[in-house]
Amino acid sequence: MTEELEMIVFSIVGNAGEAKSLAQEALTFSFNGKFDEANELLKKSNEAILKAHAIQTDLIQKEAGGEPTPISMLFVHAQDHLMTAISEKELIKKMILQNKRIFELEKLIKIK
Template identity: 55%
Template sequence: MNTEEIVFSIIISAGNARAKAYDALKCAQEGDFDKAQEYLKEAEAEVGNAHKVQTSIIQKEANGEKVELSVLFVHAQDHLMTAIAEKELIINMINLYKRISELENK
């Protein structure tokens, strides 16, 4: 994979992770916590894919290979970090929805 393909792979995986996390949140809002968990697992897998690709770039540089730093690469990194942060926030929000649901059902 060339650098451009690597960058776009990170962007795509990060975007997919965010979308799955928001799908999970929607399910939680509707009370479907099992489906929310499924979406969160898919989101985590997408983050994992992006991390693998990111790691390949880091390993290249660690091995002394010159890695071109572009605005597009920085953009990809931004997408990945945002996806991770949003996924973690959504996990906390889903836990709150669960607590609310449990309290309402008492």
């Protein structure tokens, strides 16, 4: 693996890791009814995923143009991180919506 490809791989891992952390932090905010903060963190999580995905797309386009990417364990690790980040963010987004519904229902119960 070249140094350039190594930097690209670590960029994917870094952005995917940041996306997961931000999404998990958003979920924590939602447990406390702080949905505006949670949504802001989800937006930032999505931005990090888009950065990683853009890097991945560039590699795919290069390969489609005849410039293959050598596969290594680090490259597989980066792909795994990105896939997991996307999956976790989508699940957390749904969990935050559930938390919001629970939060609203709890407010109704307390009123009655």
